[in-house]
Amino acid sequence: MKSNDWLHGFRHSSPYINAHRGRTVVLTIPGDAIEHGNFINIIHDIALLSSLGVRLVVAFGARPQIQTRLDGAGAESSFAQGLRITPEQQLPMVMEAIGGLRAFLESQLSMGLVNSPMHNARIRVSSGNYVAARPVGVLDGIDFGYTGRVRRVDVAGIEKLLELGHIVLLPPMGYSPTGDAFNLSYEDVGSQVAAALQAEKLLVFIDDEGLLEEDGSLIRELSARQASERLAAGAVTGHDAALLRAACDACVKGVRRAHIISYVNDGALLEEMFTRDGSGTLVSGDNYEQIRQARVEDIGGILELIQPLEEQGVLVRRSREMLETEIDRFVVAERDGTIVGCAALYYYPEEQAGELSCFAVNPSYRRAGRGDDILAMVEKLAKAQGIQNLFVLTTQTEHWFRERGFQISSVQALPGPKLASYNAQRKSKVFVKPL
Incomplete structure (x- = not known):
């Protein structure tokens, strides 16, 4: 029997096609990716995105191509602080390597062979002096020559x-107003341009599946804050650090999401754009934009989220009718139309206490700090209501709450109404956090 997996995937990509149409996406592609065998598939995927109405900016690197050109001329290469030092005598060779690579990319994006994904694409590619630069100058006694940094982006020109x-x-x-040309980091170009355009996404290509933990597992998601903490602690080093810093900087400056994805895996770009969970490592700005007050239409998603935990005995069972009457007490974490986390806040005004209840996070998002973000939102709401102490009843997650400032308390310390309804058979432990 013929598989219809492609049909199912194509149909379910429709919401993402509609969501990305007319949106600006910046791709940063290293020179290593351009030399990889999978690059032709990336070209095809770029053509597909363009045909679907995605506004695309492609910032490319040329480090291996520059190195090959310099080696061919017998020129010595020097690096410092992760940047190539570009003496004046080497600048023509650097420009030659970059110019040749630009022409190659334009030729690849101009393909239109019959029986190929590029047939009838008729892509128009434009380039020019849209990035103004300044010299890095002298750092720690090292003169970086004609190596520069992004100074200004011609947003109006790119938008047209x-x-x-x-x-x-x-x-x-x-380029500078003095007529000088500067060798830039492609990560810096991609990050700064994405921020200047307030792009919907910044996509950064890497040779791995994404950023990896020390044990080799994929880091699925980081907030800009978490990314900065990893960089400060030295947990990410080498070129990966430069990529993560570029992604983090873009998010801090207003880009909604940055994704670090593989240029080796065929289809990683389309998987990121057109599936719910995407591919690679997501770096996001402030996650509060995904956390909001619950609405009646969220009840189905909340029930689907909490049902497995109710069956395991982690949460007390709640009926749909109960949720309908108490929905205004809930906050939810939403991702692409799916509820991935929730919590409820119950207020006891006489004791100036609040109960954190029905706290659940989809297992796929627990390592991404989603629980911390939901807790932060609940604490913010509790403080706004004058709550001085937040308490929670738990049977299986006491260590998670203790690590976040909750302290063990007694059942007798519960507010009167809550004490009266306490289920002794569950033997829930009480933890309290002063706000």
């Missing part, structure tokens, strides 16, 4: 091209 349906191709070069 995007409105015309062009793909904007940005090399790792920037």
Whole structure:
């Protein structure tokens, strides 16, 4: 029997196609990716995104190509602080390597062979002096020569091209009012351009599946705060640190999401764009934008989320009718239309106490700090209501709450109405956190 998996996937991609149409997405592609065998598939996927109405900016790197050019000329290469030092005599060779790579990318995006994914694509590619640069200068006694940093982005110029349906191709070069050209980090170009355009997404290609933990497991999601903490602690090093810093900087400056995805895995770009959980590592800004007051239409999602925990005895059972009457007490974490976390706050005004209840997070998002973000939102709401102490009853997650400032208390310390309804058979432990 013929499989219809493609049909199911195609139909379920429709919401994402609609969501991304007319939105700006910035891709940062390293020179290593351009030399990889999977790059032709990335070209095809870029063409598909363009045909679906996604406004695309592609910032590309050229480090291996520059290195090959310099090695061929017998020129010595020097690096410091993760940047190539570009002496004046090497600048023509750097520009030659970048110019050749730009022409190659334009040729690849111009393909239109019959029986290929590019047939009838007719993609228009534009490039130019849309990035103004300044020299890095002298750092720690080292003169970086014609290595520079992004100074300004011509947002209006890029926007006009995007409105015309062009793909904007940005090399790792920037120009100054003095007529000088500077060798730039492609990560810096991608991050700064994404921030200047207030892009919907910044997609950063890497050779691994995404950012990895020390044990080799994939880091699925980080907030900008968590990313900064990892960088400060030295938990991410080398080129991965530069990529994560670029993603983090873009999110801090207003880009909704940055994704670090593989250029080795075929289809990683489409998987990120058109499936709910995407691929690689997501770096997001303030997660509060995903956490909000619950609405009646969220009840189905909440029930689906808490039912497994009710069956395990972790949560007390709640009927749909109960949720309907108490929905205004709930906050939810929503991701692409799916409820991935929830919690309820019950207020006891006489004791100036609040109960954190029905706290649940989808297992796929627990390592991403979603629980911490929901707790922070509940604490914010509790403080706004004048609650001085937040308490929780738990049978299986006491260590999680203790690590977040909750202290063991007695059943007798519960507010009167809660004490009267306490289920002694569950033997729930009471933890309290002063606010």
